[in-house]
Amino acid sequence: MPPTVSSPGSAPTAALTEDSAAVRAVGLRKVYGRGEAAVTALAGVDVAFGRGAFTAIMGPSGSGKSTLMHCLAGLDTATSGQVWLGGTELTALRDRQLTELRRDRIGFVFQAFNLLPVLTAEENLLLPLELAGRRPDRTWMRDVVERLGLTERLSHRPAELSGGQQQRVAVARALLSRPDVVFADEPTGNLDSRAGAEVLDLLRSSVRETGQTVVMVTHDPVAASYADRVVLLADGELAGELLDPTPDDVLEALAGLAAVGRLAAAGRG
Template identity: 65%
Template sequence: MTVTVSTSATRQSVARAVGVTKLHGEGEAQVAALRGVDVEFTAGEFTAIMGPSGSGKSTLMHILAGLDTVTAGEVFIGDIRVSDMSDKQLTLLRRSRIGFIFQQFNLLPSLTAEENILLPLSIAGRKPSKDWFDRVVDTVGLAQRLHHLPAQLSGGQQQRVACARALVSQPEVIFADEPTGNLDSVSGAEVLEFLRDSVRSLGQTIVMVTHDPRAASYADRVIFLTDGRIVDELRDPTADAVIDTMRSLDSRARVA
């Protein structure tokens, strides 16, 4: 069964996939990572993408973010069709409209926390609003750590620097790939609370790939992929509900 994920008519579409298929290889070795996926992400919402290994969840996120190409279908950021853009256009789009948070913090060790936060804006030749910068730093709780190097920060603090770096350019959407994968449970919870608060307090839109039901429970909704298709969705999820859904998908797969 394929599920077309619905969205609220009152919210603006920030990212959208229409009939997206992604194939790897050729002939008998060809593998379908995504099979005709239709999904939409709306402004001011936190969405988690889940599924077993090889389900296509990371591929979907990379395609939405313009980091990978489609075999068929269309991808939009706002009203811009990403699937038609050149590499140069995609680079400019990512700098101006998209934020990224990865499992690896990707901080430059010779730069302070503040310099790492401001780096994408510096590369783009832009300056942040001081009020916005102060608000982001206050939200992530880094005001007393701005002049510290990454080696002087805990793992949770380093990931919060990465979160602030993604937020400071005020992107339309932030894509987060297993953002708590390298953190202990306490630090992971701090980062997830921040991401949730950035949606509620700052109006940010976040799309997060995760394998962790507890992490997914921080989201407003969870979409589930199996074999390259969206097969289920939860709104206002709890960790137990996510676990039950994953078990149900496993049971369906065994029966099939």
Template identity: 70%
Template sequence: MTTTSESTQPRSALHDAVTARGLRKTYGRGETAVEALRGIDLAFPAGEFTAIMGPSGSGKSTLMHCLAGLDTADAGTITVGGTELTGLADKALTELRRDRVGFVFQAFNLVPTLTARANITLPVTLAGGKVDEEWFGQLAATLGLQDRLDHKPHELSGGQQQRVAVARALLTRPAVVFADEPTGNLDSRSGSEVLGMLRRSSREMGQSIIMVTHDPVAASYADRVVLLADGRLAGSITDPTVETVLAALAKVEG
């Protein structure tokens, strides 16, 4: 099943931010073995906001973890920002995740003793780098955080904490940002704010985003939805709406 519609978003991407070829991943052995990924071939164009969806156990979280270098595939190749992950030594893989990949998680993952500013700049600080203050200021303004930078996480709302996490993910201008259920702990209003900001970062800043979600509303903010079922690709939707996502999921789950 593949559903497409005419896209109204201009595309300036000339290459893929992330590619996967022949990706396979199995957990366990023998009779208890579970094939989480069964030969996935996918390309994620630079500057595109892609949502990955599917029933529980479809392989969507495993796919994201492999693409992000957080887990190792049993077979196949993964390329992030022009660098192939296959065979990278641990140090090189750690550096790639630090420099070329951004992460936004459901649980925010902020350091409670640090201010919002320190949390945002933490990856650069740990790497011994220098913060691009102009870019930092632009991110803080775009995400509406200018007057919250001196506040610690417990002094921020859930939506504000997630915006801090988004700013942290974008600060190093990564090749791709992976978002794992980024609105799972937010109310609908805060979730809409965060999703709108992710979409703006893609459309206005050219950021590549790959988001795993179970929420059709969240998926409707993406440029494209990729559907998985039983570790295999089960279709895609261009310019998704809540209605087209629900219809596609019903077919996959049926």
């Protein structure tokens, strides 16, 4: 049977309110360049991501998925529209306020592990809190480290860790401040399939066991299948969503988007 792809305005997305959404976008537009050189990356996107849920953002190359995540996380500035983190409007904040919000309420996991090579795993974990002048919750830190299997690795520097272990350190660092949302941008892109599966299991368990909210951009249908929900983008617009997806569901949905894109291109030609 084909996967169930709901429309952008269907209940699972539309039913999320300020109280139930960890992060949401309203009329979000992002345009790069001006005049004839202008490129619309996001064309008025309305989307919400539930608290305590694992959501993947997917779409063809150039669909706007990375731009959407960067705007949601306050890493890029929207041309128009609003982004809300809980009850806080990110798009109304000044640069300093936005920097503080990202530091205190958002966690990041990137494809590149972004660990400082001269620091140990533990020092890398604690660095963001130290820069913010905050003391770590040692009980929570011990719990996170144990969950991620890093207890025996804290004194090791990144060069002494495998790729999967380095990404575990990055995940632990993102979780340590108990952020409202963890944004993961292709977190398994530099990992082999086994290490990637371990990191995805850890992200999923952080959602199910601790109520963490995770929003992940990925191009990998297998990675997306770890999520509770997949939000689909095409040409800077929402193209639907999948609930409880399997890899085959995701592949079929992406193939459908690609076919629509080819027909549209042929029509323009």
